[in-house]
Amino acid sequence: MTQAPRRVGLVLARASQVLGEEPYYHEFLEGLERVLTPSGVSVLVQVVTDREAETATYERWAEQSRVDGVILVDLGPDDERVGLVARLGLPAVVIGDPSTAQGLPTVWTDDAGFAREAVGFLAGLGHRVIGHVTGPPAFAHTQLRRGGLEAEAAERGMTALVAEGDYSYEGGRTAALDLLKRSPDRPTAIVFDNDLMALGGLTAAGECGLRIPADVSMVAWDDSPQCQLAVPALSAMSHDVEQIGELAAQALLAAMAGAPAAVYQAPPAHIVARDSTRPLH
Template identity: 50%
Template sequence: MVAAWTGTETRPRTGTPVGLALVRDAEVLGAEPFFHEFIAGMERVLVPLGVPVLLQVVATIQQASDRMRAWAAQGQVQGMILIDLLPGDERVALVGELGMPTVVIGDPVTAGGLSAVWTQDEVAMRDVVAALVAGGHTHLGHVAGPAEMAHTIIRRRTFHAVASEHGVRTTTFDGDYSEAAGVRAVTALAGIDDRPTALVFDNDVMALGALHEARRLGLGVPSDLSLVAWDDSALCQLAEPPLSAVSHDVQALGELVGDAVAEVLAGVTPCMITAAPATLVVRGSSI
């Protein structure tokens, strides 16, 4: 719920946006459904308040910081949204220096005292690993997102810890959320003795790339290789076979972030909001 305004709080400035400087390869972003749905959810809350979302896609963290400084200096935004942060990320300190109301999509440690919305990725990863072990897999692979990101570290750490608890082997593949990263992971399996029989991906686009490459190499999915995507989307549901996925309502997550943004713009004390964890939806790509 968005907090009701009182006489001591600041109303959002109608027509002035909140800024999101997103560090992403433009080509990857174009293929990834997550941010389209996420921003749609935020706008469902913020646009009726007269607060649009200003998205700027940049290549590096330094470019993101430079853009944030320019926005603040020119009065172009009245608040900011931070996502895909690194541990000790410079952007957390920067918004404090700029005096800019900000919401982080990430874990509370990375948020550094700012308002944050956390999706409990560690809970979801624990459930996925347990389900794959219950399905009889004894060697699991994780195709991760960019290794430096805090949520990638959390997912990877949980993946290895839970697999160790169950006494199963693990192999990690570096990825960048692109379809090509999924292709590379499946191609790499040929060089691994006693290869993983199940792969967990940090997004749906990489999982689709893996599915296409498995088909090209003559690997049966799921008879030879089980695949599990993250951030369930129509892409997963329309694949053949349909991809099992760690699923959550991305637009609902965007609405939750929109509520948090409205609150910080109203001067509400920063808080931690815990979103419901994603849940595993089993489809035809895994056993």
């Protein structure tokens, strides 16, 4: 008897334009499919505008038996989606911190620890006032990165300035302008929560008449090919995003087979220094 085709679902509550430009999920899906396709499992991606639409998607998928499992991303503290998929009987894997997963299998990246590493890198270059362009503040990983960055800066006697972004190029540009126009203590270095916002930051610096890295250093997050192609090339907190996708696929296959929940540790991130950072003289 031929086995019925299996499918897993991924709902992304983001603006479609941002997803079209943002390399993270393209790389994530590559890793996901690398593991799932040989197992005869396809991926269904649904882009929605808000959490209400995301909830409706899970309910429809469960009612129609459209998917055999789901991947949850961009969770916040006490996220209602965890309980929802449990009630719907959908095997699920969380991409994020185990504290958000409420017992579900989790692929964990140490956002707070990696943010601390970024601060340490910039401190080693002599920077004392740093900016942080964050993602949406409701996301747990945004809160963890901001907490880690601010804690490390405080321990080192540094000043940390924050501006909120939305993962888009324009959001990064606007947030960077906010930081770079602050006086008298504008940051001499800025960390961005994704690569696309860092590209917006490069534009913002030019609009302010600032040179990179002579006047301000910039560090991206994820290290997609966009970082290497940027002018100047962007230093980045480099993650193996495709490997994260592979781990998510392995975790979801295990969950669909009824395996106990586990935490899957993503590969450590590390700083890759390029032309957008330099020692502060």
